[in-house]
Amino acid sequence: MKEARLTEKSNGTRDEDRQPKRPIRADAQRNEDAVLEAAKAVFATSGVDAPVREIAAKAGVGLGTLYRRFPNRADLIAAVFRREVDACTAEAGALAAEHPPGEALSCWLKRYADFIATKKGLAAALHSGDPAFETLPAYFRANFEPALASLLDAAAVAGDVRPGVAPYDLLRAIGNLSVASGDDGADHAGRMVDLLLDGLRFGATASAGAGDQLSK
Amino acid sequence: MKEARLTEKSNGTRDEDRQPKRPIRADAQRNEDAVLEAAKAVFATSGVDAPVREIAAKAGVGLGTLYRRFPNRADLIAAVFRREVDACTAEAGALAAEHPPGEALSCWLKRYADFIATKKGLAAALHSGDPAFETLPAYFRANFEPALASLLDAAAVAGDVRPGVAPYDLLRAIGNLSVASGDDGADHAGRMVDLLLDGLRFGATASAGAGDQLSK
DNA sequence: CACATAAATGGAACTTTGATCCGTTTGCTG
């Protein structure tokens, strides 16, 4: 009995893509969604150290249900993180479809800055060495880099921003800006990101190159 | 009875400078030292989340004794931090007395980099909003800046390093270098700090100025 | 030196919270 749970645990929290025998029960899926939703809300309110009981209660499920799917807190945090990454990258496509390239880019970068800003407590957990977090940086990059690349290319082609900016540099730069100096962080980060966006627009019609100063 | 403890608690952890009636008992001082020493060791081994019981046991005191002086974990962490800041700054004077200025400076900067490197877990706690940590940044700067300034001035006067380098800029630069990229951090940080030191030596006999590039 | 007293002590006990276990319920399939 124990072995069954252990082997099942080894796949992290990506249960959506395997139906070898039973295709995953509907109520189980429903509860998993409820838990993730509740966890997101509770983490935002009380931080990632909030009691698991609180999350289970808010989701309307029992403790056992929660622990069945997320054997420990780190798994739950990681799952919420992935879900938020997904939500944020999904918006890139939506924005691209509804706005002109330059506007879509700047909207999404602000959305991304917000995403980072809510990850204060999580950033600490990320470096805790917990194995559940090991794959998160790769997941982060694998999702955000293409999303931004597509927006960036479109905006560059449209002449809204300079070409030659490496998506990952921009992601890191905004990430650092949005995290640094936790005191007046909110305003400060906002101003710095605006500045960065203006910088992107600056060389739009003029010469290319010099985009690597963002990586410093 | 309760009130007495509460009012006493309000002064944080600076008990050394008040003897209104009884001058602080010797055994109490001894125990406080033992606790701080044990806490430093345990924090280094098991991180700042190590059980309080473990620290009390290592210090050879009861839980009550520990909690009497440090009402919660944050107070204890802050006290250990201050003590380590004191130890590090104290070494600046010692090094200055025993080595030529340039050597004293580079030795101490490496010592400082080590200090920072052991503060990985603490850095996260620093931004937790706990009131016990509020005064730490000021304490940090108030102690390190003069210590470094004195070493830096002496080295500049001796012609070992360029003049015009702001102590705080250097502290921040090394701090950032020693914290960034938690993967291969140890080696990477070491190399970067060496680089920075070479940079300091570069303009020693040549022209001054340009020292502000460190603040970027 | 013996005494009085307030400070200091230690650890039992209480609380909170993470994690496990298992009897019961429920959705799925044939």
Next chain:
DNA sequence: CAGCAAACGGATCAAAGTTCCATTTATGTG
């Protein structure tokens, strides 16, 4: 509809933070 494995929930255990207080002890005094 019947059988079964999956899913459920919450009682329960365990670990860790925090409080409390009866007892001990250092310190100043007569």
